[in-house]
Amino acid sequence: MTAIPLVLDGYLDELPVPGDDGLTARFRVISSPTDDATDETVFACHAADPHVAHALLNLMQPGDLLRIGGHLAVPGPGDGGGPRLAVDSLELLTPAPARNSAEMTLDRYSSYLVVFNSAVDTVQVFAEDGTWVGTAEHADAITDLIHAHEAGNPPPTP
Known part of the structure; x- marks a missing residue:
């Protein structure tokens, strides 16, 4: 499996899911270089750093614009699974707009x-x-x- 260093800006797609150990988190980020839906890429992400996972699980919400850094693991033939970004840095660029919880x-x-x-x-x-x-x-x-x-x-x- 090849790991490529990567930093990208994208929107948190949905609430992160805690790992079984409670110290990790899985989440998805949607990134688009042009803000056109046809150019969007969804990145499956995993945060093993407890500080990053804590921030994701307790401070972030869907729609937040994040800058994430880590290593993109690209599976080779026979590795199975798709690409996954192992996140080791996280920065909140813009919080999601406040949402009306109910009409x-x-x-x-x-x-x-x-x-x-x-x-x-x-x-x-x-x-x-x-x-x-x-x-x-x-x-x-x-x-x-x-x-x-x-x-x-x-x-x-x-």
Whole structure:
């Protein structure tokens, strides 16, 4: 098997998988010299250095732009398996953009529940027992809507 020194920039494809010993990690990096999907190469990687594995398993997330260095093992005839990059250095170049964990989020305001939907500015407000209170035009208007409801001036039901 031939090992070629290699340094490349690429995006962490998915969450790394810890090795059986807990001190190593397996992961994939997608690299493209042109940012065109047709030029992408997926590198299967293995980090045997416990410090690199710890960083991958605890500090990195899919979509992070990484600079990784190591040795690309290219199997010869009869070696079996595909090429694998043995990573011995790792640098976070750019963290992945924050992702919205869900389109809709439920939150509590005292004894009221509010539903935030990332697709719209309005916020649905319900009493704790499930009774509909109304729709706030934006998050800053939730308190006004709740005060109106408590004063006996709820908006009409939809």
